[in-house]
Amino acid sequence: xxxxxxxxxxxxxxxxxxxxxxxxxxxxxxxxxxxxxxxxxxxxxxxxxxxxxxxxxxxxxxxxxxxxxxxxxxxxxxxxxxxxxxxxxxxxxxxxxxxxxxxxxxxxxxxxxxxxxxxxxxxxxxxxxxxxxxxxxxxxxxxxxxxxxxxxxxxxxxxxxxxxxxxxxxxxxxxxxxxxxxxxxxxxxxxxxxxxxxxxxxxxxxxxxxxxxxxxxxxxxxxxxxxxxxxxxxxxxxxxxxxxxxxxxxxxxxxxxxxxxxxxxxxxxxxxxxxxxxxxxxxxxxxxxxxxxxxxxxxxxxxxxxxxxxxxxxxxxxxxxxxxxxxxxxxxxxxxxxxxxxxxxxxxxxxxxxxxxxxxxxxxxxxxxxxxxxxxxxxxxxxxxxxxxxxxxxxxxxxxxxxxxxxxxxxxxxxxxxxxxxxxxxxxxxxxxxxxxxxxxxxxxxxxxxxxxxxxxxxxxxxxxxxxxxxxxxxxxxxxxxxxxxxxxxxxxxxxxxxxxxxxxxxxxxxxxxxxxxxxxxxxxxxxxxxxxxxxxxxxxxxxxxxxxxxxxxxxxxxxxxxxxxxxxxxxxxxxxxxxxxxxxxxxxxxxxxxxxxxxxxxxxxxxxxxxxxxxxxxxxxxxxxxxxxxxxxxxxxxxxxxxxxxxxxxxxxxx
Ligand code: PRX
Numbered sequence: 124x125x126x127x128x129x130x131x132x133x134x135x136x137x138x139x140x141x142x143x144x145x146x147x148x149x150x151x152x153x154x155x156x157x158x159x160x161x162x163x164x165x166x167x168x169x170x171x172x173x174x175x176x177x178x179x180x181x182x183x184x185x186x187x188x189x190x191x192x193x194x195x196x197x198x199x200x201x202x203x204x205x206x207x208x209x210x211x212x213x214x215x216x217x218x219x220x221x222x223x224x225x226x227x228x229x230x231x232x233x234x235x236x237x238x239x240x241x242x243x244x245x246x247x248x249x250x251x252x253x254x255x256x257x258x259x260x261x262x263x264x265x266x267x268x269x270x271x272x273x274x275x276x277x278x279x280x281x282x283x284x285x286x287x288x289x290x291x292x293x294x295x296x297x298x299x300x301x302x303x304x305x306x307x308x309x310x311x312x313x314x315x316x317x318x319x320x321x322x323x324x325x326x327x328x329x330x331x332x333x334x335x336x337x338x339x340x341x342x343x344x345x346x347x348x349x350x351x352x353x354x355x356x357x358x359x360x361x362x363x364x365x366x367x368x369x370x371x372x373x374x375x376x377x378x379x380x381x382x383x384x385x386x387x388x389x390x391x392x393x394x395x396x397x398x399x400x401x402x403x404x405x406x407x408x409x410x411x412x413x414x415x416x417x418x419x420x421x422x423x424x425x426x427x428x429x430x431x432x433x434x435x436x437x438x439x440x441x442x443x444x445x446x447x448x449x450x451x452x453x454x455x456x457x458x459x460x461x462x463x464x465x466x467x468x469x470x471x472x473x474x475x476x477x478x479x480x481x482x483x484x485x486x487x488x489x490x491x492x493x494x495x496x497x498x499x500x501x502x503x504x505x506x507x508x509x510x511x512x513x514x515x516x517x518x519x520x521x522x523x524x525x526x527x528x529x530x531x532x533x534x535x536x537x538x539x540x541x542x543x544x545x546x547x548x549x550x551x552x553x554x555x556x557x558x559x560x561x562x563x564x565x566x567x568x569x570x571x572x573x574x575x576x577x578x579x580x581x582x583x584x585x586x587x588x589x590x591x592x593x594x595x596x597x598x599x600x601x602x603x604x605x606x607x608x609x610x611x612x613x614x615x616x617x618x619x620x621x622x623x624x625x626x627x628x629x630x631x632x633x634x635x636x637x638x639x640x641x642x643x644x645x646x647x648x649x650x651x652x653x654x655x656x657x658x659x660x661x662x663x664x665x666x667x668x669x670x671x672x673x674x675x676x677x678x679x680x681x682x683x684x685x686x687x688x689x690x691x692x693x694x695x696x697x698x699x700x701x702x703x704x705x706x707x708x709x710x711x712x713x714x715x716x717x718x719x720x721x722x723x724x725x726x727x728x729x730x731x732x733x734x735x736x737x738x739x740x741x742x743x744x745x746x747x748x749x750x751x752x753x754x755x756x757x758x759x760x761x762x763x764x765x766x767x768x769x770x771x772x773x774x775x776x777x778x779x
Contacts, residue, residue, distance in 0.1 A: 135522050139529070140561045141538055145511070149424045149558025157559040157572070164573040168598050171573055176200060176413050176601075179420075180452075181214045183382040186409070190599070194629040195619040196606070197599040198386050199410035206380035207389060207412045208284035211451035212244040213380060220427075220454045227430070228273045229475050230461040231320035238273060240454070243280075246273075246371070248378040250281035253370045257312055257346045261286030261381055264391065266310035266344075267437075268292050268301055268332055270319025271461040274350045274367065275437045276447050278314045283389060283408075286381040287311075290391040290403070293438025294319055294326075296723040298334035300401075302341060304393050307403055308608065309343040314367075318353035322465040325353040333358055385409030391608045392440055394546040395663035396617060397653045403608030404440075404546050410601030411444075411549050412452060418550040418571060419449035422540055423483055423512060424557050430509070432458035432475070433485040439660075440546040441516060444602075445485065449550070464490075469497045473505035484532070485514035487659035491524045492689050499531050507532060512557055514540040517659030518691045519647055525564035543567035543647050545633060546661075547618070549602025552576065553645050566644045574600055578639050583625040586638075593651065594637040595622060595630040603631070653747070655684040655692050660725045662694065664747075667728070670721035671696060674714055676704040681737050681745045685729065685754040693729035695754035697737055697775075706733035730754075732778070736771045743767075 146152045151160070164171035169190040176182075176189075186203030215221065225240045238246065259265060265282050267289055269275040275291070282289040290308045292301050305313065313336075318327045329349055336344055349357065350367040383389075389408045393401040419425050431450055435441035437459075450457035458479060462471050472494075476484065494502070513533050515525075520541055529539050538557035544550060552574050553567035560568050570576040575597040579585050586592035607614040621632045636648040650656060653664040664682040671680035679699045684692040698714065700706065711731045719727050732754075738746045746766065752759045753775055763772060 135563060135565055137522075137564055138561050139538070139563075141558050142536070145538060146558040149556075151421050151424075151556040152558045154559050154561075157556050157569075160572040161570070165575060168573050168575075168600075172199070172413065172601055175417055176203075176409070179416055180205060180210055180409075180413055186385060192599055194624075195615055195631075196611075197603055199413075199599075199601045200385035203385040203409055204382040205385065205409055205412065206284065206383050207408055207448060207452070208247060208280045209380040210412055210416075211280060211448060212240060212247060215240045215454045216244060218454075223427070223454070224456045225451060226273055226276060227456060227458045227479055228461070229458065229478070230272065232323075236273060243277070243451075245376045246277050247280040247284060248376045249371050249374040250277050251284040251378040252374040253348070253367075254281055254285060254287065254312065255378075256370070256374070257348065257365065259285065259287050259312055262388070263287045263311045264308045265289050266292060266301075266305045266308065266313040268294060268296075268313060268315045268328055269350070269437070270294055270316055270321075270328065270352060271436060271459055272316065272319070272350065272352060273459065274314075274316070276459065279390075279437070279443070279447055280451075284378060284380050286383050286387060288388040288390050290393070291438050291443065292393065293436060293723070293725075294328055295438070295725050297720055298331040299721050300723055301331060302335035304401065304403075305335060305341045305344060307393075308391050310341070311343055312346045312348060313344055314348045314350075316350040316352040317357045318355045320353065320461060322463055323467055325355055327355060327357075329357045333360075383408045386605075390443065392443065392546055394440075395654055395661045395666055397663060397665060399663070399665045399669035401663070401666065402610075402613065402617070405605045405608050406549055406602065407605055410603070412448065414550045414600060414602035415444040415449035416452040418554070419445060419455070420453055421556055422542060422551050422554040422571065423485070423514060425450070425453050425455050425483070427454065429482045430456050430458060430479050431483040431485075432460065432479075432481045433514075434460060434472070434487075434490065435485075435516075440549070441485075444550050464493065464497070470501040470505065473502045473507060476507050476510065477505045480509040482509055483512045483514070484510055485516065487517035488515055488520040488524050489518065489658040489689065489691055491515065491520070491528050494532075495524065495527050496689065502531055507534065510534075510537050512540060513537045514542060516542045516544070518656045519649055520565060522564035529564075538562065539564075541565075541567045543635075543645070547604040548596075548600070548633075549604065552596065552600075553647070563644055566640075566646050568644050570645075576645065577630075578637050578645070579622060579625075579630065581622060583622045583630055588641045589638055591636055591638050591648065593622065594633045594635045594645070594647065596633065597625075597628055597630055599631075655682075655694060657684075657687075657692050657694060657725065658690040662722075662726050666722060667694060667696065667718060667726050670718045670726070671698060671714060673721060674717045676700055676710060677714065679737055681747060681750055682728070683747055683751045683754050685751075687729070694726060695750075696728045696731045697734050697750055698731055699734055699736060732775075734771075734775055734778070736768065736774075738771050738775070739767050740765050741767050
């Protein structure tokens with residue numbers, strides 16, 4: 124099984140039309156309806172979004188101006204006041220949804236919990252009051268480093284309720300990575316747990332927080348709030364640490380949602396870019412609330428009868444937009460799962476689908492490829508007939524995986540909704556609308572209404588049908604990132620300066636290569652920059668290189684992606700050593716472990732190759748293209764005559 128290649132997708136001619144019974148009951152039920160919405164939105168995007176904002180969200184005060192676009196800085200619903208926690212909770216309490224399940228949590232090992240909208244509201248209000256007691260005020264930042272437990276969603280909503288911005292840091296990141304992010308955001312409080320369960324093991328979390336904060340390394344942090352989850356031993360710093368269970372249950376449940384300006388900071392989420400330092404992607408309140416609400420409603424056709432399960436971790440944007448905010452704003456039932464498929468329980472995902480009658484299931488191609496490998500017997504032994512829609516995200520899905528998902532998991536009955544989007548976009552950008560759009564295996568199909576997407580060359584000129592180019596978005600949308608936290612210049616440079624404006628229209632540069640076929644379907648090919656996509660996790664090559672060179676043995680490092688059947692891509696590092704060190708397997712293992720310490724296990728190199736020298740241009744730039752070829756065992760493509768020293772390449776080739 125391989126990643127899609129240009130050749131394979133050009134040959135992909137299968138078309139799957141929505142079933143009539145699905146379409147007739149769907150929010151958007153025909154291509155004609157999609158087309159009409161698309162054209163209406165394209166003609167006047169601001170008016171389109173303003174109408175939906177009025178219909179779909181509750182506002183404390185209406186906005187004065189829908190769109191303020193001073194490229195590349197955007198504001199939506201200027202002057203409007205709302206609170207996303209109010210839209211996710213309070214407004215459902217006056218309806219029958221009060222006693223509807225908001226969150227269903229399936230924990231490890233064997234725990235479970237259901238919170239109705241009324242119960243979730245109560246817990247969020249209590250937590251919001253605890254945060255206030257700890258000195259958190261509107262505008263402050265709160266770091267979250269948590270396992271997949273309901274408290275993670277409660278903490279996010281509690282922050283939003285009092286106007287504090289959260290920055291969730293994936294629990295798989297190391298203490299060092301955590302420290303950098305907490306410092307960049309100047310977090311006042313960190314919310315964590317003693318530990319979390321991962322694949323039959325209780326892994327510590329509080330210990331990493333302690334390590335990150337050691338020697339006052341993050342001076343902004345005044346308190347650490349700790350959920351008791353695994354009951355493992357923890358070190359305790361009495362003047363700083365607070366147990367969640369000692370404060371939250373007795374806190375007042377009266378905490379009205381703070382009226383927030385539409386453009387007030389909602390959260391910062393760090394993601395990898397092309398430099399060594401991760402970027403704090405900034406999302407604000409109103410536009411993000413509207414866009415995640417609308418995309419979930421139309422692209423996943425969410426209904427009150429659905430049990431919706433997104434398998435992402437809340438540490439990523441998918442968890443933010445489509446486990447917490449999008450579903451709850453719609454009054455849906457969102458399922459959260461703490462576990463992961465593992466040798467001792469490879470069929471656990473299908474057990475969860477069967478147990479709760481999951482109707483909408485959203486996961487990543489890397490997981491689908493792993494399921495294929497585990498065999499059809501596992502899903503076939505469970506009753507998956509409740510499923511009515513299947514979503515995918517995170518990386519290009521190869522047509523074989525798409526077909527397997529469709530046939531084996533969906534029983535040939537469920538539309539496959541391939542959603543292309545990014546941390547920066549906040550919500551789905553390219554996606555089928557399942558009652559309307561015929562799907563093609565491997566294509567994220569068409570832009571969501573209001574999204575003006577194109578494929579262009581480096582000058583910004585649209586390329587022809589089936590020609591490769593760069594994916595761009597031509598008009599701001601409500602949940603577009605606002606900036607890089609504390610670094611407007613980096614925001615401008617990363618997203619707006621690669622491709623020049625066209626006829627005065629600024630083009631958002633996504634960093635992905637794509638092509639559009641003769642039917643206007645988009646086929647996303649993957650990153651065109653130095654960002655890797657390993658099992659759907661985004662990693663910067665520079666970030667890993669910086670981690671490697673911080674080890675005393677390493678003189679120089681170059682990291683590239685190597686194609687991998689399961690992960691899509693794997694981390695492959697070329698390393699030259701300082702004079703007094705010599706290559707060995709134990710040094711290799713040590714360097715891998717060093718990357719885990721610096722960044723986290725997700726960045727562990729799959730392989731490291733020691734080299735005497737790296738291929739460079741005469742001006743000293745490493746020629747990564749050649750290293751990518753070498754890593755994947757391919758022929759070297761391209762002109763090697765610009766190289767400083769030809770023998771370097773020959774040597775590397777010999778050692779392969
Ligand atoms: O390369 C694209 C890939 O994931 C990148 C965004 O990563 P991140 O910000 O971590 O967000 C992941 C979840 C939204 C994109 O630049 N990507 C995401 N979805 C798809 C995809 N590539 C192809 N098809 C997709 N459906």
